[in-house]
Structure formats: structure tokens, C-alpha cells
Amino acid sequence: SLCLVGEMAIPYYTGRVTDWIVTEAGTPAFQKALWMMTVFTVSSAVTEFVCDYLYNTTMNRFHTRLQSTVFGSILRQEIGFFRASRTGDITSRVTSDTDAMSEALNQDLSLLMWYLMRGVFLYGMMLWLSVPLALSATVALPFIFLVPKLTGKFHQNLAQEVQESLAKANEVAVENFEAILTVRSFANEGGAARSYEEKLQETYKLSEKEAVAYAVNMWTSTLLGLALKVGILYYGGRLVTLGQVSSGALVTFLLYEMQFSTAVKVLLRIYPSVQKAIGSSEKVFEYIDRMPKISPSGILAPQDLKGHMVLKDVSFSYPDRDNSLVLKGVSLELHPGKVTALVGPSGSGKSTIVALLERFYEPQKGQVLLDSRNLQEYEHHFLHQKVVLVSQRPVLFARSLHKNIAYGLGERSREEVSQAARQVGVHRFVARLSHGYNTGRDHCLPSFPSHDPTSFQLIKPVQVVEEDISHQIPQRLCWPLGTESGKGLKEILGAHFSLPSCLAFPYL
Template sequence: MASSGSPAPCGCLCRSPASLAWLGTTLLLLADWVLLRAVLPRIASLLVPAALPLLRVWVVGLGRWAGLWLGARGVLRATVGTKSESGGVQGWMAALEPLAAALGLALPGLASFRELGSWGVPRDADSTRLLHWGGRLDAFVLSYAAALPAATLWHKLRSLWVHGGHGDSGDPVRRLLGCLGSEIRRLPLVLGLLILSCLGEMAIPFFTGRLTDWILQDGTATAFTRNITLMSVLTIASAVLEFVGDGVYNGTMGRVHSRLQAHVFQAVLRQETEFFQQNQTGAITSRVTEDTSTLSESLSEKLNLLLWYLVRGLCLLGLMLWGSLSLTLVTLVALPLLFLLPKKLGKRYKVLAAQVQESLAKSSQVAIEVLSAMPTVRSFANEEGEAQKFRQKQQEMKTLNQKEALAYAVDLWTTSISGMLLKVGILYTGGQLVTSGAVSSGSLVSFVLYQIQFTTAVQVLLSTYPSVQKAVGSSDKIFEYLDRIPCCPASGVLTPSNLEGLVEFQDVSFAYPNRPDVLVLQGLTFTLRPGEVTALVGPNGSGKSTVAALLQNLYQPAGGKLLLDGKPLPQYEHRYLHRQVAAVGQEPQLFGRSFRENIAYGLIQEPSTEEITAAAMESGAHSFISELPQGYNTEAGEAGSQLSGGQRQAVALARALIRKPRVLILDDATSALDANSQLRVEQLLYESPERGCRSVLLITQHLSLVERADHILFMEGGTICEEGNHQQLMRQRGRYWTMVQVPGGVAAPE
């Protein structure tokens, strides 16, 4: 609100930027009517000889353009500070400059078409006076009727490319074209083929009009045959060019689809661990697969239709202008009815389409979550509950689909009615022109056929554009993934040839991103030394698994330092670090691939069969893998579903051992192993010849493994409460001693 001391008029204008904009536009319109319409023709008559009437029209048109452009710039400058207060006003005011261009060039352009259309035709000396109709009231109104649709179309197309334009889809559309990469070089070829094909397709209405005149004039059979032959040749050539253009375009879009999906998936894989905890797997999968497929479908099909009918419409418009200026003006005057109203309805359709996509992602997430946890669902007898939940999501999506279908139907119905009204107007006006002798019957037939095709092209454009908008809406999340910068530090460059494996936690503190106020680790300080096994024990929730996650560089400490051979973990190259630091969890994740691929997973150089077998023998996995019909080439099943928990742990342990890591993390990795396999792991930790080459962090609930550890750390509340070997801690009779006395031994990790 303006201060009480400010002048009233100024305060009024400041409070009403829309009033200022409307006032400036009204003054500009009055100036065009009172000054430019009357003064410019007189000035042009003084500057340009009467023998050059067309030049006079162009002088007047260019002068009008310059005057209106300067006035539009002045109005825009006067309201430039009101954008934040009146975004809608700024939107339509941005069309003033293209409107000035359209108003200035409309009459000169029409006059030029008239001159070209009558080239070589004898005319009386007075016929050139028709070129000077710019000062008449009907011509003034018609110029606005023709210029408004042209300016609106130009402004809308421009908003798709200019950053920060009124069209909110501008940046995504440019990004979509950017996805073409090197394939964009094929677009000029496709566009050229489209233009030639469209021009060839115009042969049928053109020769139909000529044949109509020939029949009425009792023409010869030779002319008839010649016209039919030429029309057939052009039509066949048009079909061939269209086929080639579609082939090149669809092949290009197929490659773009594969590239886009690969880029999105790669961008997702780069994200930090918190990203996958904050976003559900089903939602991410939906973006990578369904949204990219929808986007690619729109690029390959809808955008193809959009380009085809846009080029076709422009070619038809040119031929219509050539055939009859009056009938073309009738068509242009009807364009706002064909364009503006469906545009408003299309906004509602776009919003509903985005809501349907979101609802589909949520519904898919419910199904994925339930199907991946069927044993739990069945264990709690909640099949009906999950089915009810899925039906509820489907019902929500059904309601949205009905609304979307209704919006689409209303949009299509409005466009159809507008097209029919336009056809009636064309036939009425054309009949009067034929009666007066202004055009021939054949020219009217050709124009009607052109106009029908032009109306169809406009209808297809209006019905296809919302689909492209829908793809643009679904691309927002895709580009959000592509543009998202991971919160984790970038991969370092350290790849030392000799790594000892000395790990130091120096006053490390940590809190999970979703609970930043709850410190899981507080001032944690300890060291893992090469050749030693350090056991980490403590009650559930004490932070043991968090220590393992930090050591794998899955998270970054909130405070303190985590060093490997004296260097912070992020300074090491990503692949190198995870070759040297290997971890096995309580519930390891296997992939639906062969055992050979699972064990060699992530290695740059494919290991030999002997190396894979040796790692499996160390972990105890060789015994059951060798009994399978296809041995190491046997599929492990989705997520290792064909294996028991102990077998999965054995395969995961082999996957870690084949890397010959300098730091080995066992996070309750032996909980499901049988007695023989546990004994094998115990020998691996304490009796293996490679023991002296690696540091081991052992988190386990088996007391037999902990007793032999070189160093035992007892954690509680995110801090180290006690440390020492088994004998020392038992003599202290502290918390470790109390935990050992409890049936079941050492507590499991959280």
C-alpha cells in the first residue's frame, strides 16, 4: 500500500499497473488511427513517385511498423517494474512488438501477393489505386484482424525458445531439442523433405481447380490428360518424400530415446545415498522408464505430427493468399476462435495430464512395494488390505482420467464447431465472389480444398500441441534428475599403488539428513590397523552399521575426519576406493545374473575362472555352486531369491574377497552361515596368509569371532565406552562383560 503522504494520482498508478498498461495500449491504438493512418500515406506520396505504387505501400508499412514499435517499447519500459505485481499484464504486453511488426507488414505483404498473382495480366491504369487502401476504415480493421492472430502465434512460438519467456515450457522445449545432440543435424534434411512433400501434396487441389475450369470451358482431352499425369507424378513424389522423411525422423528419434534413457539412469546412479532414501524406488523407476518413454513417444510421434502439419499449414496459407486475399482474410479473422479458446481449455488438460502421471507413479509404487515384500504381506495375512489400498489408488487415477477425458473432449468439440462455422463463412463469401466474377469457379474449388486442409491442419495442431505440452510437463522431473548435483563430494584422484589400509576415525560425528538434530555418532575416535581384526559391538541403535556406512564413503561425516592412510576418503578415486574397501552386510544384495557375474560385479578387468573359484572357495560358496547344473553360469534369480540367506552371504563374501581389499568390513555378514561356513570365515579372518595385508572391521553377534579379535570396541549412544581385547574387557567386568553374560552373546547391529 502506498504511503499516505504520496500524491493520489501517482499512488493510483502505482497500485494499478494493469491500468497503466491498458492506458498506454489505448493511446498507442489512437495514435495509429489518428496519426499514422492519415499522415504516413501523405508522406509516402511525397517521397515515392506515383509510378511505384507498391513501393509506396511498403514505405507506409515500414513507417507504421517503426512508429508502433517505438510506442510499444515506451509502454513496456513504463510498466517494466510491474512484472512481479502483474504477471498476466506483462504476458500480453510482450505481444505488442510482434503485433507492431504484423500491422506494419500485413498490408504490404497482401499487396505484394496481389501483384505477384496478377503478374503479366493486363490492367487498367486505375487498378493500382487498390494498393492504396491502407487509409480506409475497413482496411484498418482488417489489418488488425489479420495481425492479431499472427502476432499471437509469433509470441507463442517465441515464448518456447526465449529463456524466461511467458511460456513456462520454454526452457524444457529447448532442453528437449538439446537431447537430440548430434542428431539435430538431420533436422534440416527432414524439414526440407517435409516442405517438398507438402508442396507436392498440394497438387491435387491445385489441379482439381484447373480441371474444373477446363470442364466449364470445354477444354481438350490433351490438356486433361496432361494435368492428370502431372498431378499423379507430383502426388507420388510427395508420398515418396514423406516416406523418406518419416524414416529419417523416426530412426533419429529412436536413437534419441535410447540416449535419453541412458543419460537419466546414469544421472540417477550418480546421486548420493540420501537421494535413494528420500525417494521411493518405484517413483525413481517411473521417471527413468515411463516418463522417458512418454517423452520419447511425443518426440517421435506427436512432434512429428506437429512439424508436418505446421509446414503443411504454412504452405496452404501461402497458396490461399495467392488464390484469394478476401477469402484468406475471412480465414485469418476466424483464427482467434480456432486458436485462443482451445488454448485456454488446453491449460486445464495439461494440468490434469500431469496429475494423472503423478497418480500413476504412486499406484506403481504401491504395486512394486507389495510385490517385493510378499512374504511379509502373507505372513501378516494382509493381502486384502493391500488390494484395497491399490484399488483406492486406482480409483483416484480413474477420477483423474475421467476429468482428463472430459477436458480433451471439450477441447476437441470446440475446435470442430469452430471449423464448421469457418467453412460456412468461406462458402458464402466465395459464392458471392464467383457471382461477381472476382474469381473463377475453379479457383474457388481450389481455395475451398486448400481451406479444408488448412482447417484440418489447424485442428491437428491444436489437438497435438496439448500432447506435446504433456510431454513437456513430464520432462520437468527428468531434467530435474539430469540437472541435480549430487550432495556427495566428487570422485577424487588418488590411486596409490601401495595402500596399507590404515583407517583413522578422528572425532567423527554424524547425523542422518532426514534427522539432522539427532547425532548418531558423537566424537568417535579409533583406528583400524593392517593385520588386525577390530570387532565393533554394542546394543542395537548404537551406531555400528553407521560406522560401516561411513567407511564405505556412503555418507560424509558431519564433523571430524575419516582418513585412509592419512588421506580423507573423498580424495580417493571412486572405483579405486571401492576396490580397496569391500563390505559384506547382513542381507547382501545380489543381482538376477549368473554367479560368475555376481562375484565379479564392479571389477573393470574381468577375472579368470580360477580367481572366481578361489574366492568362492574362501567364502564357502564353491560347494553349493559347483553342484548346480550350469555351475557358475547359473542364474542367481531376482535379488538372489533362489538362494538361502547363508548362500547369499557366502556369494557376497566371495564378491568382496576377489577384490583382495586392504579394508574388509563384515557387518553381521555371518549371521545366516552354517557352522562349517562360520568356521571357514573364522579361519579366513585369523589364519589366512593374507591377514597381514588387510584391516578388518568386524560387526557380529557371534562371540566366537569376537573373542579372537585383536581389538574390541564397545559402542553405546554413538560413542566408544570400552575398548581392549576380550580378556581385558572381561576383567573390567563392565558393559562388555554384562553383554557377554546375556544369553545369545554379543548384540546384533542395528
């Protein structure tokens, strides 16, 4: 407000100086006006600097919190959400859409707020100087704001379509990068490039339509702004001729009118960009507001968990395949202190049983019980500390081996991490690496001996090491099964490690 007052004062004192020149007023009055203009100019510049600094700092913080909120909301969704949604779509919402939204808010919204307040103050001063001139500008305002609103809505819809098309193109790129071995083995690099080019062409066609809509919106805004300026200048000249306003008031009003026209022009130019940001933000807030389609976790965290797991008459189908039952009336019991091997051909539902025991999904029928209590009654972190999946195909995150081993456990000492690695037989391998436990993922993976499947198999037990070292998967549970079958161990689930219930899936 102080900045606006300073800017409003400059045209006002310019008009006063004009009146004093015409009426041949004394030098003191003239000097006083110049001093007031100087004071208001400096004050306006200082307050504008402070406002810009505070606003940009706030918007940068908002951008960081927005991306963090969207990412956290997506992580809370059920596993079925990730099966039904493309990775490119999800990634685009977290990165591209939030960036576009924050950039528009940081720049365009700032200008929109600034020139909106500026226009209000200017119009108030115009009314104070000459009501007839101000009313002549008011007559044109409905046309100036209505037409851009209609074209801006059309532009907003096209902007959303462009974002969705770009997400589909990103998905094609991601799936080809992830399946690069398949692409290379079929010598289909050209086909992959063509499929990506086709998606880009679809995006390009939508972008052309968006560009036309934007140009129409800008042309309409410019034409209406010019018409407003010419009309007010013409009517103002008539009033001067009739002697209804003084020369100083006329100069002041003309300066206000020029600034008002600029404010209106900027508002009309920025409004479509803000509309575009709104279109990009719809999916972002849809993800933020989305509630997971799975029962919320409970608060149960008993100290004396035995590890007795039961699948009772379970029927289940994946969310994206509701009509195809993977499990139908399956019952299974895991006893503490025993290893249970579940053997079956590919696609028979072995991995699905593990997903249900891990509570990645909930069965459509039946119950999954741990110590006679439904899994949803247990606290989320407690459950996944006690029910742990060990995969032959582990995921290494972009961090050091030390942090990968202690993943999900917070800060752990090097002694605890190395002791866990010794338990599963990978300490010697890690010790041979150039940076030991500080080795990053990219330097670690090429060092794994590809001919030894247990090297990959055994890194996962280290990743899921329990907070209590006594709760680690014993090495003797992994190696005998793998060596006997000659093909390695696919998955092991430990329900409790002090009295372990273990479900093993050897390859057939």
C-alpha cells in the same frame, strides 16, 4: 518440403484442369496437367516414406538414449536421495514417464510438425490465390489457437497430477511385494489390497477430471474448426457470385481450404497431447538436471595405499532425519594388518560408520581419512576397490553366478571366478548346482541351505573380489569370528587386502 510441394501441386493442377474444361482448352494441355499431377503424387509418396523412416528411427534412438540418461543420472545421485525418494516414484520416472514422453514425441510431435508445415504452405497458397478469402481465415486464427492453449494448460497440470498419483500407487504395490513375508505373517492380504485400491481410486478420480478437461478441449477445438470452415465457404461463395475469382481458382482455393481446415483441426487435437507429454517430462528432466548433494570424487589413486582409516570427531545425521544425530563426536582408527571388532546394540550406529567409510554419506562434522587423506580426494572406482563392504545379506542380480561374482569388474575368466569362490568356500556349493557358475539368480536362491547362515554370508566376498586375486578377503578372517559367536558375521569392511584393516560387526 518436397513432400509438401507435391501435395500443394495436386489442388493447383486440379484448378487448372477445371479452367481448361470451362474454356474448352485442347487435349495436350489437359494431358500435361494429368501427367504433372501423377509425377507430383508419386514424388510426394516417395519422399514421405523416406521422411517417416528417418524420423521413426531417430525417435527410437532418442527413446533409448533418454531412458539410459535418466537411469544413469539417478545412479549418480547420493544415497540420501534414495532414502528420501520412494522406489515407486523413481521407477515410474525411468519407465512410465519416459515411455509416455517418447510415445508422444514419436507420434504426436511428428504429426504436429507435419501439419504445422502443411498449414503454413497451404495458407501461403491461399494468399496467392485470393487475399480476401485468406484474410477472412486469418481473422478466426487467434480465437482458434488461444482457447485450446488455455484449456491445454489446465489439462497439462491434471496430467502431471495423474502421473504423481500413479507413482504413489506403484510404491504401495512395490512395498507390499517386497514385504510379502510380513503381509502373509499378519494375514493382511486384504488390507494390502485395500490400501492399493485406495491409491487407485485417487488416481481414478484425477483421471476423471483429466478426461473432462480433455473432452472440453476437444469440443472447443471441433467447434472452432467447424465455424472457420463454414465462414470461409460462405464468404468464398459470395466472391464467386461477384466474379472476383475464376472457377478454377475457386476450386483450388476450396481444396486448399479443406486441407487447411483439416490441418488446423489436427493441430488442435494434437496440441493437448503434446502438452500432456510436457507435463510428464518435467520430472524426467528434473532427475536428469539434478546434481548429487555430495562432494564430487577426486582423482587420487595411489599405488602404495597402506589402508590406515580414521574417523576423527565425526557427527552425522541422515538426510531425512536432520535433527536426529546418529553419531556424535565419534573417533575410530583402523590399523593395517589388524582386525577391529565394533560391538553395540541395534541402532547404535555400527552400520552408519560403515556407510561413512564407504562414502555413501558425508559427515556434517569431522573427517573420514584414508592414509591421512579425506575420502572425497580419492577417485570413485579406486576407493571402492580398496574399501569393500561384505554383508551377510548380499544382493544377487538377475544374471548368472559367474557375472554376480565378477560384478563391477568387467569380463573375468572362469578360472579367476572359480579361484575367488574357492577362497571363500563356496566353490563346492556352486559345483553342485545343475548349471554351475551359469546358474541364474532365480535357480540359485532356492538352493541355498536356509539352516546355514554362512552360505549367504560368504557369497558377498565373491561378489566384491578385487581385480588382483591377492586382494581378496581371506577365508580365515570370516569363519573364526562367525563360529565363535555362533551367530555369524554381519559385516566386514576391508580397507586393504594385502595388509588388511578389517572392521567386524558380530551379532549381539
